[in-house]
Ligand SMILES: NCC(=O)N[C@@H](Cc1c[nH]cn1)C(=O)O
Ligand SMILES: [Zn+2]
């Protein structure tokens with residue numbers, strides 16, 4: 238079968254697709270703040286409308302409410318959709334998320350984060366361009382291009398798009414469990430496009446993710462912020478305690494200092510070690526993703542990948558309630574909350590991780606002899622996931638890569654977390670393939686997040702080619 242006409246159509250219509258991406262980047266669907274919840278819901282509604290325009294049948298599922306920023310707010314809808322119900326065709330379930338990480342121009346963006354701009358190098362810059370609005374839209378553009386040329390999509394499509402992925406996917410697991418024998422019945426395999434290539438030119442198929450345990454350390458002292466001239470030297474300062482605790486978690490070589498964490502990590506076998514050989518990855522790729530900084534922790538690129546994929550990492554994210562604005566305010570913050578997370582790997586258990594962290598921080602706090610009050614907040618969890626890339630779903634993905642990019646994909650794991658991956662695998666008992674469109678230097682979660690126009694356009698072709706390869710692939 239020739240897909241040339243489909244590829245030509247995607248090329249011709251690419252400006253329309255980019256215009257749509259601009260439209261949705263402009264919706265600031267930040268899931269972690271109550272102030273943006275209405276926008277997040279609006280983004281879900283945009284997707285429902287677009288799916289219906291394409292002829293899909295949609296089902297809007299309300300996951301319930303949550304406590305956020307001191308208020309009870311509705312969780313954004315989970316969008317389920319069906320496109321095609323031919324019993325003679327395979328059915329693929331596609332998952333993506335329409336929420337994004339926070340972004341402020343003051344964080345260091347060169348342009349307004351919620352206005353998609355294209356620069357001279359054809360980078361499409363804006364929050365969500367690569368994580369995950371570009372890929373979500375890409376699936377819909379692939380359908381549109383098929384319709385335009387009257388080309389049949391040779392598989393049935395089911396969609397599950399959520400608006401809480403960046404905030405722990407609250408409410409989603411329950412919906413998947415409830416619909417495993419309902420809406421998701423008949424699904425043959427799952428595909429997710431929400432991660433990145435190893436480098437800037439070669440696509441990959443991904444079969445592993447790290448998990449995540451998110452934490453807060455709250456240190457409470459005086460009832461309000463204080464003048465440091467009047468009170469400095471006379472009271473236990475919450476920030477001093479907090480900084481000491483945060484510094485005790487990890488050293489400058491990235492080694493986690495919480496006892497017991499490393500004991501849970503699965504041993505590296507010879508077979509696993511072999512999977513790192515021949516991967517198209519160098520420290521030049523890492524440096525590109527770091528914006529030119531050469532600050533790697535490990536000398537050998539394979540060690541870098543192992544520490545991204547199969548070892549845990551503890552990252553300090555920020556401090557809420559501390560003075561961070563420009564200027565020299567002489568304040569003693571009364572109630573700072575430090576935030577950090579641990580990226581988890583096989584065979585770490587999220588509840589054991591919580592317990593070890595809590596016990597360690599409480600013991601460290603005791604040593605400070607402080608009269609402040611410590612509370613450890615154990616936030617959301619997501620388990621690590623590793624699967625087999627030998628499944629026919631991966632064979633179809635690899636063939637689609639060959640068709641569009643004329644090369645064999647890298648087989649990778651990933652350092653980030655998409656907890657629903659494991660949920661789908663366990664609840665539906667089906668293989669899950671991660672098929673990214675973005676490059677290693679896209680800057681997801683960072684300033685100036687982008688997707689290259691080439692990746693966006695070729696990614697749409699990749700998704701279309703994947704539909705056709707899925708239909709053709711042998712399943713025995
Ligand atoms: N593209 C996947 C992704 O960015 N996932 C997030 C999930 C998350 C968990 N807690 C907050 N966000 C990630 O950080 O890996
Ligand atoms: Zn994402």
Ligand SMILES: [Zn+2]
Pocket residue numbers: 338368403681682
């Ligand atoms: Zn993300």
